[in-house]
Amino acid sequence: MESIITAVIIVAAIGLIAGLGLAVASIAFAVPVDEKAEAIRECLPGANCGACGFSGCDGYAAALSSGEATDTTLCSPGGNDAAKAIAEVLGVSAGDVKPKVAVVLCQGNHANVNTKLDYNGVESCKMAAQLFGGPKDCIYGCLGYGDCVKACPYEAIFICDGVARINPDACKACKMCINTCPKNLIELLPLDTVQAGVFCKNRDKGAKTRKQCKVGCIGCMKCVKACEYGAVSVKDNVAHVDYEKCIGCGKCAEACPVKAINLVDIKRH
């Protein structure tokens, strides 16, 4: 009996000392914390996944409060709810956060683009791209080996006829696929807004592009002339749309002779 009492006393004493020690230490060694950072930290899910590019939720919160980071939408697990909550804490109006979805800007499926070699290597875009830029004639296009499919934590991406496609219902705009794509084909486009999008990244001269792909941008400037708002420009033989200026009138898409420009109207169901 006595030994049990000694055991209880010793363990309890050690626990008490440890607890009191920690309590004293947390006061004595208290580091002044940024209240704003603390409030932002509360909005984050606390998964410490690192998808935002910082050393965890604490790191992201500290960066936001110190002004080091301004983008409140980097937290992919928290999604739009977290982004809105952070925006509120920071005093940025929540309306500033426009929901976006990732879109693969390539239409080079098997019907539109020819293949130049028979690739039998590792099923990976990164690997295939190192062999003459990939098996397709167009070295700028989607290779369709699904590196983005593997990178996507939400299973939003699938390969359709040799080109990756993203399901806007599942996409959380976490940018994992954007960082993975070796051809830099994926971009974030605004959700629920009618806008023009150039579905091509081919920087070759028009005549060469035409031979490679039926729907490749040939840099003919027709879209630039058609646009009344100066939203379309051609650089390196490929058209770009300034999403800030574009109102989604669709004149550039009508003018495009190869249908590389499409009106996109992405909606979630």
Next chain:
Amino acid sequence: MEMTKELFSVLLTAILTQNFVLAKFLGICPFLGVSKKVKTASGMSLAVIFVMVLATAVTFPINKYLLVKFNLEYLQTIVFILVIAALVQLVEIVLKKYMKSLYNALGIYLPLITTNCAVLGVVLLNIESNYSFATSMVNSLGAGLGFLLAMVMFAGVRERLESCDIPKALQGLPITLIAASLVSVSFLGFTGVVESIFG
């Protein structure tokens, strides 16, 4: 001289032949969990080395002057868990205040390993082996270094697995476990090495 020789022997044994991860199968959770990249693997291992040495330094006197004295050796596990957890929390608080850079480097890994079985295992095994204080410290350091070696090596293996064409059924954890077993088998090659050096 005899002492130094013994310490070296214990150190090398803990790193190579009795590697905590690959021979004793302790600390498998972080071994599989944070070994995806060499950078995170080494960060985690440094934290483990730090905590292992610190935990030994604290639990050894507690065992000798408290538990043994009152014939309470059977309480080792629970008391050590308690002490190590509290200690690591304390160290974290102190580091945060005075050594911000080290705190950032160890980061999330420090609280993660408070109750890591490898940390608890090393202090219990030290006592089971009747090591002296100095030998215990060296053994803990060796166990930590062995953990670092296993983690960094395995992280290298996993980084190369990333670019391999793995059959679908084996992708992810299955191929990781197979690779881990192969690394473990390769460590069996060290059997007898330490004995033949110091024997």
